[in-house]
Amino acid sequence: MDxxxxxxxxxxxxxxxxxxxxLIVILKNKKRKHGKKINKKDLLNSSEDVDFGxxxxxxxxxxxxxxxxxxxxxxDRYIDEKRRQIASELSSQxxxxxxxxxxxxxxxxxxxxxxxxxxD
Amino acid sequence: xxxNTWNRIIEWFKxxxxxxxxxxxxxxxxxxxxxSGSVPTLLKADFSKGVKEYRHDLSAWINTGFRVQAFTxxxxxxxxxxxxxxxxxxxxSLIRRLIxxxxxxxxxxxxxxxxxxRWKMMDHVVIGGILPEYD
Numbered sequence: 001m002d003x004x005x006x007x008x009x010x011x012x013x014x015x016x017x018x019x020x021x022x023l024i025v026i027l028k029n030k031k032r033k034h035g036k037k038i039n040k041k042d043l044l045n046s047s048e049d050v051d052f053g054x055x056x057x058x059x060x061x062x063x064x065x066x067x068x069x070x071x072x073x074x075x076d077r078y079i080d081e082k083r084r085q086i087a088s089e090l091s092s093q094x095x096x097x098x099x100x101x102x103x104x105x106x107x108x109x110x111x112x113x114x115x116x117x118x119x120d
Numbered sequence: 121x122x123x124n125t126w127n128r129i130i131e132w133f134k135x136x137x138x139x140x141x142x143x144x145x146x147x148x149x150x151x152x153x154x155x156s157g158s159v160p161t162l163l164k165a166d167f168s169k170g171v172k173e174y175r176h177d178l179s180a181w182i183n184t185g186f187r188v189q190a191f192t193x194x195x196x197x198x199x200x201x202x203x204x205x206x207x208x209x210x211x212x213s214l215i216r217r218l219i220x221x222x223x224x225x226x227x228x229x230x231x232x233x234x235x236x237x238r239w240k241m242m243d244h245v246v247i248g249g250i251l252p253e254y255d
Contacts, residue, residue, distance in 0.1 A: 056150050058207045
């Protein structure tokens with residue numbers, strides 16, 4: 001109780017608050033100086049748009065769709081040179097996006113339109 | 121020196137908060153996908169000890185493993201675990217974020233079997249080009 005009645009106790013608290021705010025100001029200024037530098041913080045901010053839903057969907061559905069697409073869009077299935085070329089391009093994109101369900105869905109739409117095929 | 125230590129302390133607390141937020145967001149997305157019926161299995165992300173040999177410059181002090189557990193009710197085959205792991209690793213933005221937040225090991229396992237799979241995250245992303253200060 002004696003400590004709480006002592007004026008120096010309150011003065012020390014005020015001093016602590018002043019020092020803490022000064023430190024915060026110094027830290028903020030430092031950050032501004034290094035604002036343009038690419039660092040860990042920039043890396044974190046630039047990747048705010050992580051699509052967790054997409055990753056989870058891909059984990060379970062991408063494989064089935066990939067297997068279907070890679071079979072249906074195989075260039076050897078097409079005799080016509082133009083369609084064979086389209087199928088070849090699509091196949092390479094399908095392989096690139098093997099684990100990306102959203103991208104595979106887009107490629108499926110393209111395949112249906114351009115190759116004139118049915119995919120369930 | 122004091123300033124450097126102070127910065128490190130602040131950085132550590134920020135990273136802890138960001139790490140917890142990322143795990144929470146992952147689990148929330150997995151739960152929503154499971155409840156809505158769009159995926160057949162519930163996934164759960166968690167911290168794990170990690171592998172010492174997989175450490176990199178940005179590795180956290182402790183708990184450097186990002187563990188994904190699949191509640192399948194049956195042992196997953198190696199191919200199934202591999203596909204889940206590679207799907208996560210193929211998401212560039214997610215894996216960059218995991219590395220920046222101090223994770224170095226990705227683990228995938230089920231809730232029934234004995235075995236799981238592990239990957240070294242640094243083998244699946246190129247960040248040297250945009251992080252010259254960490255070279």
